[in-house]
Amino acid sequence: MERILIVDDDAELGVRLSKHLGREGFEAIAVQEGRQALQQALSGGYALAVLNDATLTMDGFQVLQEIRACSDLPALIMTGSGTETDRIEALDMGADDYLPKPFNPQELAARIRAILRRAKPDFGGRPARRNGDRIVVSDIEIDPGMRIAYRNGRLIELTSVEFNLLEILLRAAGQVVSREELARGALGRPLGMNDRSIDVHVSSLRKKLGQHSSGFERIKSIRN
Template sequence: MDKDVKILVVDDEERIRRLIRMYLEREEYTIDEAENGEEALIKAIDVNYDCILLDLMLPGMDGIEVCQKIREHKSTPIIMITAKGEETNRVHGFEVGADDYVVKPFSPREVVYRVKAILRRSSTTAFLNLDQTANDVLVFANLTIDHDAHRVTADGTDVSLTPKEYELLHYLALSPNKVFSREQLLKDVWNYEFFGDLRTVDTHIKRLREKLNKVSPQAANMIATVWGVGYKFEVPAE
C-alpha cells in the first residue's frame, strides 16, 4: 500500500480518535483529525483525502449533514461510524453518500479492514483484480461505461456517480443478463466475506437507478430486480 495515503478521522471523543489513529499509523497511513462537523467539512473540502472516517453523532453539524455537504463537492470514500441503535440513521447515511459503516463498539482491526477494502476498491487499477483488458469500454444502446476514465454516459450525457455506485454498475454490466444475489454483490463489489448489511446493496441500487433515470429512463431500466434473488443488468433483445 502506498505510504502517502491520507485519512481524516472525525470523532468528538479524543480517545476514539487516538485509538483509530494508532492502528492506522501502523499501516503507515498519514492521519488528520477533526473533533466536530464544521472542522471536518473544512478539512474534507480543502484536502484530498483517500478516505474519511466520520462519526455519525457529532456536536453541531452531525455526520449525516457533513457527508451530504462533502458529496456536493467530492466523491472521497466515507466510512460512517455509528452506535448500535442507529440503524435508521445508518441507512440514511448510505442515502446521502456514505460508502460503508462500522458500529461502536468496534474492533480497531475491523476499522483497518474496512479502510483497506475502501482503498482497494477506490483504486482504478484494483477493481476486482479481474482481467478485463478487452472490456475497458462497455457500450450498450443507451449507456456507455469507460472503465479507464471511470466515466459513465447515458444517451450521450455524463452521469456523476460515487466510486461505489460506479463499481456496482460496472460489475453488473460486465455480465449482462446474469443474476447476482445481494450476498454475492456484497462479497465481490464490497469485498465483504462476513461483514455487511444486505440493505447496503438495495440502497446503492436505488441511488444508481435514480441518477440514471434523470438522464435516461432506458438506461435506468437496465438495472433489473429479480424478486427473491437479487439484481441483474438487463440488455434488451435487438
C-alpha cells in the same frame, strides 16, 4: 502512505483510532469540529474520511452531505446507534460503508482498505485498465479506466460503490448476479446477517440511472 481523516467528537477515541491506523500503515489525522473536518476533507489531501454521526458543531451526516455536494472523496460513517434507519440514511447520502459502534479497530482498517481498493482499481500494484476500454449497454456507457459513467452522453455522478455495481452489472448484462456476488465485487466483503447495504446502493444507482425511454427496468430484482 494513504492519509485518512477521522472526524469524531470524542477526542480520546480519535487519538486511539489514529494510532491504530498508523500501525496498519496509514497516516491518520483526527479532528473534532465539523467545519474544520469539512475544510480538511475538501483540501484534496486525504484518501478517505471516517465520519462519526456526531461532531462538536455538525453531525456526520451534514459533513457527508456537504462533501458529496462537491467531492467524491470516499467516506465511511461510524454510527453510535447502529439502527437500520441510520445505516440506510448514511448509504443513501453517499457513504461508501458504515460501521456501528462499538467495533474492532482492525475491522475499521479492513473496511478502509476495501473502500480504497474499490476507489482505485490499480491499488496494490494491479495494472490499471486502458482508458479506451469502454463498456456500452443501451444508452449507458462507462469508462472503467477513468471510472466515469454516462447516460445518453451526459455524465452521471456516482459514488465508488455505485460505479463498481454498475460495472459489474454491465459486464453481466442479461445475466443474474446474486447479492453476495455484488457485495464481494462492489463492497469488497461478504454480506453480514440482515445486511441491506447492497440493496440501498442498488436503489441509489437506480435513481441516478433514471428510467429508460422504452420504460423497461434497467436493474431488475429477482426474488427466490
